[in-house]
Amino acid sequence: KKLAVPGVRQLNPYIPGKPISELERELGIENIIKLASNENPLGPSPKAMKAIEKEMDELALYPDGNGFELKKVLAEKHQVGMDQITLGNGSNDVLVLLAEAYLSPDVSAMYSQYSFAVYPIAIQAVGAIHQMIPATTWEDERPLGCDLPAMKAAINEKTRMIFIANPNNPTGSFLHKEELYAFIKSVAEDVIIVLDEAYLEYASPEERVDGSLWLDEFPNLVITRTFSKAYGLAGFRVGYCLSNPEIANVLNRIRQPFNVNSLALAAATAAIGDEAFLARSMQVNASGMQMLADCCEQLGLRYVPSKGNFLLVDFGQDAMPVYQNMLELGIITRPVANYGLTNCLRITIGTETEMQRMVSVMEQVCG
Numbered sequence: 079k080k081l082a083v084p085g086v087r088q089l090n091p092y093i094p095g096k097p098i099s100e101l102e103r104e105l106g107i108e109n110i111i112k113l114a115s116n117e118n119p120l121g122p123s124p125k126a127m128k129a130i131e132k133e134m135d136e137l138a139l140y141p142d143g144n145g146f147e148l149k150k151v152l153a154e155k156h157q158v159g160m161d162q163i164t165l166g167n168g169s170n171d172v173l174v175l176l177a178e179a180y181l182s183p184d185v186s187a188m189y190s191q192y193s194f195a196v197y198p199i200a201i202q203a204v205g206a207i208h209q210m211i212p213a214t215t216w217e218d219e220r221p222l223g224c225d226l227p228a229m230k231a232a233i234n235e236k237t238r239m240i241f242i243a244n245p246n247n248p249t250g251s252f253l254h255k256e257e258l259y260a261f262i263k264s265v266a267e268d269v270i271i272v273l274d275e276a277y278l279e280y281a282s283p284e285e286r287v288d289g290s291l292w293l294d295e296f297p298n299l300v301i302t303r304t305f306s307k308a309y310g311l312a313g314f315r316v317g318y319c320l321s322n323p324e325i326a327n328v329l330n331r332i333r334q335p336f337n338v339n340s341l342a343l344a345a346a347t348a349a350i351g352d353e354a355f356l357a358r359s360m361q362v363n364a365s366g367m368q369m370l371a372d373c374c375e376q377l378g379l380r381y382v383p384s385k386g387n388f389l390l391v392d393f394g395q396d397a398m399p400v401y402q403n404m405l406e407l408g409i410i411t412r413p414v415a416n417y418g419l420t421n422c423l424r425i426t427i428g429t430e431t432e433m434q435r436m437v438s439v440m441e442q443v444c445g
């Protein structure tokens with residue numbers, strides 16, 4: 079530990095949850111539902127599943143290191159050049175590549191409090207200075223969100239990168255097009271803005287800020303996307319970023335030559351064309367979200383209005399006993415004490431049946 083760079087020495091290890099089978103054995107119950115990791119409850123896109131069947135015969139071969147087919151469909155979808163795309167082993171990989179390529183111990187990168195936990199890890203892992211900007215308060219019109227004016231005010235000569243998740247995880251809060259655009263415009267071009275759109279599909283088309291439309295205007299803008307959420311392919315680990323060709327060129331120089339495996343490439347390429355699956359996923363999410371929000375209203379629990387596939391609920395007391403009680407009734411949620419949100423749990427939206435069970439468990443535990 080002593081030999082690690084200073085930033086790494088300060089990091090706390092990520093402690094993953096136990097596998098469901100192990101929890102079922104420990105608790106002596108069956109059919110535990112996991113609503114903890116913002117996965118798609120419908121499973122993977124059927125088109126993706128079909129595509130990997132074909133690919134199985136080719137497993138002795140290395141994957142296409144350039145991800146040609148996937149980049150081709152992505153370029154079409156986003157109306158960008160293939161040279162503006164960097165593929166990653168999940169968008170997590172791309173976030174790490176960005177930090178590795180552009181940060182060093184003498185510069186800093188910022189992110190909002192209550193924002194994706196990987197940002198400080200990626201920043202500190204390369205020894206750079208991490209700057210956490212306090213989020214908006216519960217009283218704000220949009221609670222626990224990214225405070226753009228505070229971010230703007232905190233930029234100094236050391237700032238090289240700003241991470242913004244929109245919608246944000248773990249809060250689900252959302253920034254509007256106009257304010258986001260004005261913010262990006264106000265930031266100097268030597269600061270890279272990483273707009274993490276892992277949950278963008280869940281925001282309604284009218285509200286959605288498709289940052290890729292701004293790439294021509296802002297050479298310092300990077301958009302990250304993932305197949306882990308709306309496309310239901312979290313286990314495959316595929317994500318990507320869109321940027322100007324220069325940034326993509328730099329990232330492609332440092333990534334592992336085969337950082338996305340062949341099954342993942344085939345699955346993601348097919349999933350993009352599965353509009354019906356995407357539409358069904360959005361519909362299931364919208365109605366499940368409504369059920370959970372209604373339940374919170376009835377129980378008098380406050381929550382952050384969410385544009386993602388999860389809801390951050392404030393239980394008004396230490397959330398760990400609530401978490402434990404729900405677990406014993408067969409539902410895994412996500413404690414967020416590591417963000418300092420000790421009274422809250424983040425609950426992923428499941429299928430209608432799963433949400434019916436969730437609501438009845440919440441009524442039992444909190445009613």
Ligand code: PMP
Binds near residue numbers: 116
């Ligand atoms: N960004 C955000 C905001 C996330 O919540 C997540 C996953 N929890 C990721 C990026 C990374 O997802 P993946 O690596 O699966 O693409």
